[in-house]
Amino acid sequence: MSFKYRFIVSFVLLEVFFIVLIVSVNFIAINNSSNKLIKEQIESNITFLEEMLKVPLSIYDLATMDNLLYKTEELRHIDSIVVLDSNKKILSEVYNFKHFSLDELITFEKDFKYEIDDENYEIRYKEIKEDETQLGSIYIVFDTSENKQFISKNIRNTLSIIFIEILFSTLLSYLIGSRLTRMLTNLSDVAKEIGETKTPEIPYKNNKDEIGVLANSLNKMQFDLKTRREKLKLLTKDLEEQKEELIIANKAKDDFLANMSHELKTPLNSINIISSVMVRNKEENLSEKDVYNLNMINKCGHDLLYLINDVLDISKLEANQIILNKEDINLKLLIKDITEIFKPQVTNKNLELKVSVEDSIKFIHNDKQRIKQIVENLLSNALKFTAKGKIEVQVKDKNNFVEILVKDDGIGIKEEKLEHIFDRFKQAEESTSRRYGGTGLGLAICKELSILLGGDIKVQSVFGKGSIFRVFIAKNEEEIKALENIDKKDNLDIKEKTQTVLILNKNPINMFKIIVGLNQYLNVEQVNSIDDFIESKKRKNYDFYIIDVENEDIEKIEKIEEKEVLLLVDKNKIANSLSKFETIDKTLDSKEIIKQIKDK
Structure with missing residues (x-):
């Protein structure tokens, strides 16, 4: 229902409620007052006749009684009067009551009311006594029809007036509601046009009422929006220019990283390979110090190579340039190959390495190198942060995923640091970077790579007791080829x-x-x-x-x-x-x- 009709219905219903309430109270008051007056008049007439008839009844003066009845019958509201002696014999009567015969009437020795159609009568029976001696009795029929008709006529007239008043009020409220609704609709249409970046002329600005206030508010809003749009256009233009600059800068950065990584990795690979060959000292022409120095060169070279690879990977991840090379993978064999690489380092630190792979896990279809990168990173961290105890690698079947769990007895991570552990360039503690080295990129790369592989990575840790990293990787079993083609x-x-x-x-x-x-x-x-x-x-x-x-x-x-x-x-x-x-x-x-x- 529209505002206009809600306004009209509400206005009329409220008015009807109060009119009905006021009229009802007035009618009840008038009716009670009228009935009270008639009752008092009836009682007065009965008392008057009773007193006037005592003497004629006591001496049987029938002429006086007849004369008195004729005079009394002329009084307003008195229809009939019947006087009986103590033996119920009719002594005098003026009887006009057409609804009962006289004989029928005198059979009732009580007061009662009689109503038929629009006629209303009140019949009163009264015994006339003198010092406890019954002289006779009297029946008086009072015609109260005029009073009832008066009240009924007033009700009809009042209802007619109410109907006319409601009709007039409805018409008035319709006109007011229509005008108000039309003005609000016009302002609403103007507001829509303003929202569509148009500049319509706003009506009713000169009105001194609430509509005028609303119109002026819309006018101010239009001006503010126009000003903001102009500022927004300028800002958008600036942002577009900055975006272009950032795209160019980002491309330059990517090109720089790609070129630099290549330029850095080329001599580093040579350093690492040559130092690896020389450190074996096959010709035994190097001293212990030379071998030690070559080991340090080789270690630093590998550390620098890992750093370059991490920076390059994070750059590619930012630019969505990582392309997965999915293939069928014997996961059990892959985990074995990875852990074999770490065994010498585990032995050197006097740690224990436990590896378990569920028998149900055989082949998955995903990027082998990226899985290897994640697991190697987690194992490298576990080895770095564990001074004593053991490191565990568990591979479990989780329906459409495999879970690779890496658990260590290392230094652990404080609870308040866990939510930031996968953020870029962040480590659990600043002292960790100083003591153990690292850039804080490894876990960030693991997180993004695991998502790229259709899974995720979770962490649990107790500070001082160790950490558990769970990597979930999609199996993609539907894409695995026949095993003989692997x-x-x-x-x-x-x-x-x-x-x-x-x-x-x-x-x-x-x-x-x-x-x-x-x-x-x-x-x-x-x-x-x-x-x-x-x-x-x-x-x-x-x-x-x-x-x-x-x-x-x-x-x-x-x-x-x-x-x-x-x-x-x-x-x-x-x-x-x-x-x-x-x-x-x-x-x-x-x-x-x-x-x-x-x-x-």
């Missing part, structure tokens, strides 16, 4: 060491790890100049060719037939003319490069 990718194209590859390698240090990896599958021959490469290609047929591209060789490389030629390039610097060749981004990790070569 290792298929490891045997593509290069199944036996019967194939020979020619590699143009101008930087043996940079390519060292790749060459070592390829030597496990291929017969590798290397040249260090483009001219030697072209000459060797002419002299002998190789199964395929790999060129580590440098800028100065691009013109000569363009002339080589692309068949079976694979280029290692920096994709940020590749020339368009080389797009006819198959390429691999040499800024990738060496393991990924080897994998992609095998897949080619």
Whole structure:
């Protein structure tokens, strides 16, 4: 129901209620007052007749009685009078009552009322006594119809007036409600237009009533909104410009991180590989101090490499550039391989490492390297923060997920620090970073990677007693291929060491790890100049060719037939003319490069 009709109905109902209340009270008062007056008049007439009839009755003066009755009958409201002696014999009567015969009437020796149609009568019976001696009795019929008719007429007239008044009030309230509703509707339409960024003319601003106040409020709101929109446009423009600047800056940052990570990782890989080889001291030409220093170099190199990888990963996660390489994984074997790596470090710290994998867990379909990265990170933390006791790795089947639990008896984490443990660049305590090292990126990466793998990571910890990390990873069982095909990718194209590859390698240090990896599958021959490469290609047929591209060789490389030629390039610097060749981004990790070569 609209406001207008609610207003009309409410107004009329309220008015009807009070009118009915007032009229009802007045009618009751009038009716009671009228009945009281009639009753007093009846009692007065009865008393008068009783006194006047005592003497004629005592002497049987019938003429006086007749004369008295005729005179009394002329009084208002008296319809009939009958006088009887003590033996119930009629002595005198003036009888006009048409509804009962006289004989019927005198059978009633009591007062009663008689009503028929619009006629109302009150019959009174009274014994006339003198000093306890009954002289006779009298019947008087009072006609009260006039009083009742008067009240009924007043009721009808009052109801007519009420009806007219309600009709008038309804019409008046309709007119007022319509006008008020029309004004409110107009203001409502104006408010909608203002909300739609239009600038309508606001009516009723000059009104001195509440509508005028509302109109002026809308006018002020329109002005304020217009001012805010103008400010918002300017702010939006500034934000768009800042957004463009941030996009450019972010791209520059990503490019910088990618380039720097490649530039840093290349010499670091060489340092790590060479120091790893030298620390073995196979020729026994190094002193203990030299071996110790080489160990320190190797350790620091690996720490720096982890840091670079963490920064690069967090940058990729921020930019949503992590691409999952999902495959069928023998999880039991993967966990075994990971824990085997940590056993020497566990032994060196005199710790105990327990590993258990539920028998029901075999294969899952997900990103092997990212799972390995998460578990290695958690194990590395457990090893770092545990001085004595044990470290446990448990793998459990959880319906559509696997749960990898890493538990340690380490220093633990305070309860108030737990909610921030997965925040970037945060560690449980500032002293932790100083004492144990680290950037605070590891757990943040684990958290985001676990979500990317379709799961999550949870932590429980008691300060001073140890921590439990639970990683949930989606199985994706519906995507697991036939088991006999699981290792298929490891045997593509290069199944036996019967194939020979020619590699143009101008930087043996940079390519060292790749060459070592390829030597496990291929017969590798290397040249260090483009001219030697072209000459060797002419002299002998190789199964395929790999060129580590440098800028100065691009013109000569363009002339080589692309068949079976694979280029290692920096994709940020590749020339368009080389797009006819198959390429691999040499800024990738060496393991990924080897994998992609095998897949080619």
